[in-house]
Amino acid sequence: MRKDVIEAQIVLGKGNVKRELGDFIRRNAWKKIFLVAGKSFSGLAIGKEFAELEQELSLTVERFSAFSVNPEFSEAVAGSKVFRSFSPDVIFAVGGGSAMDTAKAIKLFSSLEEEELLLKPWKDNGIPLLAIPTTAGTGSECTPFSVLYKGGEKLSIEDESIYPLIRVEDARSLEFLPLYQKKVTLLDALSHAMESIWSRASEGDNLYYGKEAIDGILRHADAYLENDPRSWNPISDAATLAGKAIAITKTTGGHALSYKLGSLFSLPHGLATAIVNKELYPLLTENEERVHDPEKLVYLAHCFGVKTAQEGAKRYKAFLEKVDVLPKEKSFYEERLREKSPDVQSLEEAVEILAKSVNLERLQNHPMSLSEEELKQIYRRILMLEG
Known part of the structure; x- marks a missing residue:
């Protein structure tokens, strides 16, 4: 992947995370957010602030948490169907590599028919992906890769369309890791x-x-x-x-x-x-x-x-x-x-x-x-x- 694409990523969170994220949501007129996050999200500082923004900005949020530590292909397919039915303005991926990989695959699969899911070239659905890492390790917030498992075997996905357009830096979650x-x-x-x-x-x-x-x-x-x-x-x-x-x-x-x-x-x-x-x-x-x-x-x-x-x-x-x-x-x-x-x-x-x-x-x-x-x-x- 080229450095110019990597460095074009928009970065939020250098100051007040809630304020910057809220301002960005307002500027982009996002009203429907598809949130891919684990069950611990609500207890984190970013989770509590997101819940406040949901109320303050009258957001409609569809949350998807049905994924494994090593995400399954079938889970991403199921998520893509929920995504398509919800028709969001943006997809938020919050968590470690599992949430990121699942969200990326959902974004990619949502514009495809089931028989086309593993056929290249893939099509970009045009929905922006915003990544909020809550661990420090996978680096998935800065890669165009997603790793799923199908029948116990690794399935690698790579496409520039799943490189997160926006990254939110919020290291507070590391306290509770x-x-x-x-x-x-x-x-x-x-x-x-x-x-x-x-x-x-x-x-x-x-x-x-x-x-x-x-x-x-x-x-x-x-x-x-x-x-x-x-x-x-x-x-x-x-x-x-x-x-x-x-x-x-x-x-x-x-x-x-x-x-x-x-x-x-x-x-x-x-x-x-x-x-x-x-x-x-x-x-x-x-x-x-x-x-x-x-x-x-x-x-x-x-x-x-x-x-x-x-x-x-x-x-x-x-x-x-x-x-x-x-x-x-x-x-x-x-x-x-x-x-x-x-x-x-x-x-x-x-x-x-x-x-x-x-x-x-x-x-x-x-x-x-x-x-x-x-x-x-x-x-x-x-x-x-x-x-």
């Missing part, structure tokens, strides 16, 4: 920044966005995890910058290998990407002769405050250990598999399923080609079947 969610979404943002830098498509603006994102995360992570209010805006900004970086380059192996891992073991997306990148980063530094542009690994190391690619991988590992959220024992995966995927009999069988699930075409953006046998070795290390 549980510590575990703070950790896994922070790791998601870090994965975006890292993968953008080492991507085969990495060149120019994404390097700046990625570097600034990593710098913000490293500087403010400790305070953020201690819920220091002074960290909320810098961490939110870092997540947005990481989203901009990945919007330019798209994701790499860290994401391609994480989707089935996340669904099979029911892991949060940010945690799954960190688990994968913990293995991929040192693998890249140990095989620099196979890496598309080894200098990008040196650049990434500099972002981590060290000189060599190998030191960069060690610094990333140390950061993961400090955040302290990755599984430490093989028994974690064994228990999770029995609970979440009882049809899979063993971790060895899981390795076979995981390796075959990776779309090799999607790995083309990764800086180093990976064979199916290498994928199996990576998954065996992840599941602690070998050192």
Whole structure:
């Protein structure tokens, strides 16, 4: 995605969020709002202020909350039917990646017949999308991507028409984000920044966005995890910058290998990407002769405050250990598999399923080609079947 499109996004919330949002609604004469938000929205500061605006501006609001943590294709289709029936002036997406992905898909699907939903090129329905992130990690408020699941398999959607036209910055919601969610979404943002830098498509603006994102995360992570209010805006900004970086380059192996891992073991997306990148980063530094542009690994190391690619991988590992959220024992995966995927009999069988699930075409953006046998070795290390 081009930088000029990314930077054309209208940003609200630098001052008084309620006043700026209310003024923007008035100027655009919006009266019917389709709101995609989770069940916790009403208890947040932005939720309470939106309820006040609803009364003060005599707005008609249709709220859609029927989506999963990993949104299903069928949920977005159902939402698009409600959207079409309601015929709104604007769509508001409020929440983390789940709400954003669902809202984007609803916007895209609402102008299509059911048999056309997955056919390209898609048509823009012309309804503006306004994003209000309440977590700091996915960066979905700054990307043209939506990820859904259909039959247990990842379904990727990309179209400039679902890039949010307006973004509202409101870091107040981070105060109430549980510590575990703070950790896994922070790791998601870090994965975006890292993968953008080492991507085969990495060149120019994404390097700046990625570097600034990593710098913000490293500087403010400790305070953020201690819920220091002074960290909320810098961490939110870092997540947005990481989203901009990945919007330019798209994701790499860290994401391609994480989707089935996340669904099979029911892991949060940010945690799954960190688990994968913990293995991929040192693998890249140990095989620099196979890496598309080894200098990008040196650049990434500099972002981590060290000189060599190998030191960069060690610094990333140390950061993961400090955040302290990755599984430490093989028994974690064994228990999770029995609970979440009882049809899979063993971790060895899981390795076979995981390796075959990776779309090799999607790995083309990764800086180093990976064979199916290498994928199996990576998954065996992840599941602690070998050192």
